[in-house]
Amino acid sequence: MELYSNLKEGEKGAWLSIWTYLALSAVKLIIGYIGSSEALKADGLNNTTDIIASIAILVGLRIAQKPPDADHQYGHMRAETVASLVAAFIMAFVGFQILLSAGKSIINPVKASPSMLTAVVAILSALVMFLVYRYNLNLSKRIKSEAVRAAAYDNRSDALVSVGTAVGILGAVIGFPIIDSITAFIIGLLVIYTAWKIFYPSVHTLTDGFDEDDVESLSEIVLRVEGVVKLKEFKGRMHGNLMFIDLTITVNPILNVIQSHRITEEIERKIGAKKPHSVILVHIEPDLTN
Template identity: 45%
Template sequence: MEEKYNNLKIAERGARISILAYIVLSALKLGIGYLSSSKGLTADGLNNTTDIVSSLAVLIGLKISRKPADDDHLYGHFRAETMASLIASLIMIVVGLDVLYNAANSIIFFKAQVPDLRAAIVGIVCAVAIYFVYRYNKKIAIQINSSGLMAAAKDNLSDAWVGIGTAVGIIASQFGLPWVDPLAAVLVGILIVKTGWDILREATLNLTDGFDKKQLDNIIECINEVPRVKKVKDVRARINGNNVFLDIIVVVSADLSVVEGHNITEEIEGKLRSELDITEAVVHVEPEIKSDQNGVE
């Protein structure tokens, strides 16, 4: 369990990097956007200010998750990380809908604008920078199985796409194609909303104790490989932050002693820990009851 808490601390580092990156990028975009008269870059800068709030939510969620179990939270505070993912996804959806609204407004009340090319250069540089932040956060999130940091990483990627879309629109306006800007904004807005929706769906699934059936089948298969396990009678699984909690009932021979049954539970826990990285499992053994000739147990 100590490793899980250390992983959360590593995830906090990624969230801090995102916050720092967004502070720098939003200041740069707002400044250059104002000087170059680029509404697209200015809007992108304002978008990044909301990303600071989103990343702060993830960071706070990760910090709360590291709190040890207490009288009110016997399973720990790990679900605070999932709550942070939920908040981040809602912010992403709102930002995506705002991008779509502004794009639709630009199409309906279209006015050709030719902003300074410097705005496009800044947009590309910022998109590349936040893309590298995305790669870093995604790598760490996969390594430590952090849903909160993965949500932050997906937010980073969506912002990279926003930056590219902004740059494409500005560059196209230089060649007499100003309509490309709102079109790019529509595509980027749809992408942001979809990314936010995917994170929201996963977070709500975890918070309502949903569990992936394929992963559950892998757990059952792993348990069945333990010697002297006759069958897996029941497995209930739920996600708690970056942890999987299991309640397992297995059937064993009625001839086994209590000590032997206990040893089997430890074998199951050890196998789940080593092969599937599951550290929290409550295993209950039941004796195999054979039917007599009349079919009565």
């Protein structure tokens, strides 16, 4: 099934993020301590949480590939969404830790300015993370993966954080050491904001939220199918990347079972053309308004 093969391909993005974050976090933390940069250390600490978050996404993608069983008759695809939620919690926790550490540095500032090497590391890190972001974003669009898209947004956030880190370090180098600590504080805020951007859509999906634009566009498709008199009810929910749609339509009461069934097949065909990974259930009722 294409959906499962897409989830398997999504693991490439998770592995790329894991190895990149492992390398960058080690370099940033070491150079941050050697070069006396609170901002680079905060950026490195942020990347350590990204490792855990990326591992959570990888685990979620693997569980999501398991076929339906006796306990999960709709499959395990929501594991991908749960993984995104776990990643958001981890990022939020570390974001608050960064805020606390940076706040202490602002209240009790150190006089030593960071070395220029820390700024170079931050700039190179931003470039690397931007390349990883572009790869994961393109991958998420191709395989339509919520978890890989969350990883891409995290990659983009980390690239921007590293740019900000470099700016803060350069400000401290030219004679304003407190800018380094202020930048670390801003990094903490950005980490928390990124966590929220991942958290909200994950919770929306897990609570059976459904895109209103999809409701409108798919309803129009149903109403244009020949033989449909009214669309009485439309319900939709996401199960990982699989869309479940339940419809109730009315048809001419003189139609026989075969004719009515053909209408449901046409609805399924047209919705499936727009939303390939979808399961559609159509309930038919006789139209008694005339």
